[in-house]
Amino acid sequence: MTAHALTVDSATAPDATAAPAVSVQGVSQVFTRGGPPVLQGVDLTVAPGEFVCLLGASGCGKSTLLNLIAGLVSPTAGRIEVSVERPALMFQEPALLPWLTASGNVELALRARGVARAARKAEAERLLEVVNLAGQGGKRVHELSGGMRQRVALARALAQDSSVLLMDEPFAALDAITRDVLHQELTRVWAEQKLSVVFVTHNVREAARLGQRVVLMGSRPGRIVREWRVDIPQPRTIEAPDVSALAGRITRELHKEISRHGH
Amino acid sequence: MAIDLPRSRRGSREGATDGRAGEDRSVVAGLDALDEAPLLPPRSGPVRVFVGSVLPPLIFLALLVGVWQLAYVARIKPPYALPGPSQVAQTFWETVQDGRAFDAIWTSLSRGAFGFVLSLAVGTLLGLAMWASRWLRAAVGPIVSGLQSLPSVAWVPAAIIWFQLSNAAIYTVVLLGAVPSIANGLLSGMKQVPPLFDRVGRVLGLSTLGRIRYVLLPAALPGYLGGLRQGWAFAWRSLMAAELITYSPKLGLGLGQLLNIGRELSQMSLVITSIVLILLVGIAIELLVFAPLERSVLNRRGLTATR
Ligand SMILES: Nc1ncnc2c1ncn2[C@@H]1O[C@H](COP(=O)(O)OP(=O)(O)OP(=O)(O)O)[C@@H](O)[C@H]1O
Numbered sequence A: 001m002t003a004h005a006l007t008v009d010s011a012t013a014p015d016a017t018a019a020p021a022v023s024v025q026g027v028s029q030v031f032t033r034g035g036p037p038v039l040q041g042v043d044l045t046v047a048p049g050e051f052v053c054l055l056g057a058s059g060c061g062k063s064t065l066l067n068l069i070a071g072l073v074s075p076t077a078g079r080i081e082v083s084v085e086r087p088a089l090m091f092q093e094p095a096l097l098p099w100l101t102a103s104g105n106v107e108l109a110l111r112a113r114g115v116a117r118a119a120r121k122a123e124a125e126r127l128l129e130v131v132n133l134a135g136q137g138g139k140r141v142h143e144l145s146g147g148m149r150q151r152v153a154l155a156r157a158l159a160q161d162s163s164v165l166l167m168d169e170p171f172a173a174l175d176a177i178t179r180d181v182l183h184q185e186l187t188r189v190w191a192e193q194k195l196s197v198v199f200v201t202h203n204v205r206e207a208a209r210l211g212q213r214v215v216l217m218g219s220r221p222g223r224i225v226r227e228w229r230v231d232i233p234q235p236r237t238i239e240a241p242d243v244s245a246l247a248g249r250i251t252r253e254l255h256k257e258i259s260r261h262g263h
Numbered sequence B: 001m002a003i004d005l006p007r008s009r010r011g012s013r014e015g016a017t018d019g020r021a022g023e024d025r026s027v028v029a030g031l032d033a034l035d036e037a038p039l040l041p042p043r044s045g046p047v048r049v050f051v052g053s054v055l056p057p058l059i060f061l062a063l064l065v066g067v068w069q070l071a072y073v074a075r076i077k078p079p080y081a082l083p084g085p086s087q088v089a090q091t092f093w094e095t096v097q098d099g100r101a102f103d104a105i106w107t108s109l110s111r112g113a114f115g116f117v118l119s120l121a122v123g124t125l126l127g128l129a130m131w132a133s134r135w136l137r138a139a140v141g142p143i144v145s146g147l148q149s150l151p152s153v154a155w156v157p158a159a160i161i162w163f164q165l166s167n168a169a170i171y172t173v174v175l176l177g178a179v180p181s182i183a184n185g186l187l188s189g190m191k192q193v194p195p196l197f198d199r200v201g202r203v204l205g206l207s208t209l210g211r212i213r214y215v216l217l218p219a220a221l222p223g224y225l226g227g228l229r230q231g232w233a234f235a236w237r238s239l240m241a242a243e244l245i246t247y248s249p250k251l252g253l254g255l256g257q258l259l260n261i262g263r264e265l266s267q268m269s270l271v272i273t274s275i276v277l278i279l280l281v282g283i284a285i286e287l288l289v290f291a292p293l294e295r296s297v298l299n300r301r302g303l304t305a306t307r
């Protein structure tokens, strides 16, 4: 697919005046009664069309926050508003249904959306093509490698055709080359369909490569400690010097945040 | 070449992502090709299958018959109590030839099938209801589990008192034997569905009914099949017990009744013949229906270990 020379950051800079795509206000989450809060006082606003990367140490509550935004769990305290009825969510695990084929998994999302039976097959094939799995739709889940499964999961999330896309470490299991290609595809789809994306990752470079904004979460309790606006225009590459420089700055901050827990 | 170089360089800079995207895509295709499952070992040929899974039981059977023949020759029991293999084989052949074997198999099997389908409907509804209602599960669950371990032959006297010597009495016993297994199999299958699958259904926006239909039930299928298999085994056993006890000319000749005739005539070779017939039907149903069904369901999900 052609990747247009996007000047995304100036042209489609997030519109602060429009109603936000995702608005998280003062959200706290406690799982066990009387236990420590997993999230405390989290505020996060995602403007329509904005690409936000969420960084944080393992166990700081990133998945929990995403599940809250997706409406799978209701928060112990605080408010969450999402501009669409149903945000698309890509789980940390591929979460494919093993009795269906790759295409069947994508088609289930289309069916849930009410796409007519006749159109589903072709649409699923198109989406699998987007994630570089053309012609692989007939495979059973267990016949796919981990990376291929994750890509089917991406195709399924895209099949939900929601303008809000939540992604939980979607590319963590992929090799660098496949990940580069999917980064390109994702930024392309994001720009074309004006998606609002919340992208959770452990990988600082990936965050710097993709996000218009990088949000750093602290641990115990999970909260937002810092954020960076990224003004490097898309298309970026993960090796670009300015992306690397930003990643370096974020990494130092992340280390500071983590070592705070060392004593 | 020398002239081309600067231009292509400039070109590659402008279309950096374009060129790379195409290139990377083919690299990804290459990576995926490497990812392909290694060629599976060739499917075992007929000779292998024969040596691996047909021959061993045949050898064991031959050994068994040999020991039997020895016991017969040694007169451990008088011949009317322990006839030799050849006498039994003769009776078996006679029963096949005069049509009694097929009559009995047909009568019992059609009864068993009807009783099983009935149990399937009742057991499935009961399982679903128990899954849907926490209260019902608490109230009925222990009794259903208890019934699973109660030999359903214990119901025969009650069934005869309620329904006399009729098919209704037989089906009552079969139902009481099979329904608990089927209901429990479905219930435990549904309880074991990973919560992640349900969350997938919710994220995709399926309605409650849609989640049951497209996520929960397919996910519970392996457990349900296990329940069906056990349900059939219990139905078949209960049927034999019921047929053996509710012996009456107007009920027709089933395998259980054939067994009973052997007992009344003190004809041991007919008794053994009937037992062998009952066993053969059980093995045939297992090999022709349940084993392939289970294998195909598990294969499709990649749940079968390739040894
Ligand atoms: N359902 C739950 N019940 C109890 N505790 C939970 C539950 N879900 C998450 N937690 C706890 O909340 C904390 C945050 O978990 P979460 O999965 O959100 O972390 P994460 O930031 O996504 O980590 P990772 O990067 O490893 O995926 C963990 O300590 C976890 O044990």
Ligand SMILES: [Mg+2]
Residues within 6 Å of the ligand: A062, A063, A064, A092, A168
């Ligand atoms: Mg997580």
